[in-house]
Amino acid sequence: MVFKVKDDVALLRYLSAGESHGRALVAIIEGLPAGMPITTDYINRQLARRQGGYGRGKRMAIETDTVTILSGVRGGYTLGSPIALQIENKDWANWEKTMSPEEGVPPGDRVVSKPRPGHADLAGALKYGHKDMRNVLERASARETAIRVAAGSMARRLLEEMGIEVFGFIRRIGAVKVDVGDMAPDILKARAAASEMLCPDPVLAYRMMESIDHAREAGDSLGGEFEIRVTGVPPGLGSYAQWDRKLDARLAGAVMSIQAIKGVEIGLGFEAASRFGSQVQDEIFFDPGRGFYRSTNNAGGIEGGVSNGETIVVRGAMKPIPTLRRALRSVDFVTKEPVEAAVERSDICAVPAACVIGEAVVAWEVACAFLEKFGGDSLQEVQYNYRGYLARLKEV
Numbered sequence: 045m046v047f048k049v050k051d052d053v054a055l056l057r058y059l060s061a062g063e064s065h066g067r068a069l070v071a072i073i074e075g076l077p078a079g080m081p082i083t084t085d086y087i088n089r090q091l092a093r094r095q096g097g098y099g100r101g102k103r104m105a106i107e108t109d110t111v112t113i114l115s116g117v118r119g120g121y122t123l124g125s126p127i128a129l130q131i132e133n134k135d136w137a138n139w140e141k142t143m144s145p146e147e148g149v150p151p152g153d154r155v156v157s158k159p160r161p162g163h164a165d166l167a168g169a170l171k172y173g174h175k176d177m178r179n180v181l182e183r184a185s186a187r188e189t190a191i192r193v194a195a196g197s198m199a200r201r202l203l204e205e206m207g208i209e210v211f212g213f214i215r216r217i218g219a220v221k222v223d224v225g226d227m228a229p230d231i232l233k234a235r236a237a238a239s240e241m242l243c244p245d246p247v248l249a250y251r252m253m254e255s256i257d258h259a260r261e262a263g264d265s266l267g268g269e270f271e272i273r274v275t276g277v278p279p280g281l282g283s284y285a286q287w288d289r290k291l292d293a294r295l296a297g298a299v300m301s302i303q304a305i306k307g308v309e310i311g312l313g314f315e316a317a318s319r320f321g322s323q324v325q326d327e328i329f330f331d332p333g334r335g336f337y338r339s340t341n342n343a344g345g346i347e348g349g350v351s352n353g354e355t356i357v358v359r360g361a362m363k364p365i366p367t368l369r370r371a372l373r374s375v376d377f378v379t380k381e382p383v384e385a386a387v388e389r390s391d392i393c394a395v396p397a398a399c400v401i402g403e404a405v406v407a408w409e410v411a412c413a414f415l416e417k418f419g420g421d422s423l424q425e426v427q428y429n430y431r432g433y434l435a436r437l438k439e440v
């Protein structure tokens with residue numbers, strides 16, 4: 045028997061808050077079942093991965109992110125009550141005056157009036173009526189993704205309990221592209237984990253680092269592509285019945301919401317558009333031991349918005365970092381005079397970090413879909429529901 049859950053309530057959700065140079069980033073998560081094992085170390089390992097990767101800027105050296113679990117976890121297990129997470133900004137002492145919520149911020153202090161092309165600076169200032177674009181960039185910055193990785197770690201932990209694993213790797217930096225062919229997932233994962241570039245090919249990882257060096261020397265930046273895979277997913281997550289329940293749409297939205305991501309593919313993605321139908325669809329087979337299966341996975345594990353039991357494959361394309369040492373042309377927001385865009389401390393390439401963030405947001409969406417189908421108040425209840433469903437599938 046499967047316990048039914050209410051359809052109109054988002055079972056798992058969170059909101060985050062915090063400015064890039066504010067006191068801290070925070071999130072409140074609601075909907076994780078009680079009894080799920082979790083430690084701060086587990087979350088911190090993911091936060092450290094987000095801060096790694098060749099090509100990051102100076103800020104990563106200043107700050108080692110660590111999470112504080114403020115509520116909802118006791119003795120290493122979730123309580124089923126809301127979970128509050130906090131990541132303090134270690135550089136706060138240097139920004140306290142500038143970012144103080146109290147009156148008395150020194151006038152003109154660290155004002156940003158030269159909007160940076162490729163950032164939310166100009167559009168955000170026009171929208172909210174800010175004169176100082178620091179008010180925009182402080183929240184629009186990818187610093188916010190640290191708390192998303194922390195929240196995503198909780199989802200990842202839940203999925204692990206269900207035998208579902210999420211991992212990612214880099215497919216491209218600028219012109220250097222990796223073809224992983226049909227490399228076994230375990231090898232792919234281990235090689236990516238051993239690489240500073242999260243790249244499964246050590247020779248190409250070296251060439252990626254060289255191209256980042258060239259970009260740095262030229263005062264330029266580089267983007268690239270990452271791929272996220274989710275293994276052990278049962279058929280039936282998401283739904284074909286309503287547009288906003290489709291798992292592929294939800295994953296695409298989540299990955300696209302990461303700063304600087306400009307393209308998302310599921311499975312074969314854009315490549316499918318150039319092929320004949322016979323070269324794209326994954327034919328269906330049956331084996332009494334395995335059940336239904338496919339010999340290809342061009343759909344990336346999702347058909348009609350529903351997981352089909354194959355590995356979920358999602359890719360994200362990241363544009364080059366928009367802040368360039370070789371400053372871009374802009375216009376002063378106040379004087380309207382042509383100026384060089386403001387230059388904040390900046391990464392040259394952050395695709396490996398974006399990949400870790402991609403893993404976090406994908407884990408979150410899969411966990412949401414999982415709890416929508418199997419949700420219960422305790423981990424035990426969720427597992428019971430899940431086992432019941434798997435047993436039913438065996439009877440099909």
Ligand SMILES: Cc1cc2nc3c(=O)[nH]c(=O)nc-3n(C[C@H](O)[C@H](O)[C@H](O)COP(=O)(O)O)c2cc1C
Binds near residue numbers: 163184302305365401
């Ligand atoms: C992990 C990560 C690190 C980033 N670091 C920088 C950076 O150091 N400098 C910068 O200008 N943009 C950086 N970006 C990209 C900007 O945040 C992003 O381009 C900007 O907020 C505008 O959003 P959009 O590109 O999605 O339109 C980073 C993005 C990510 C995901």
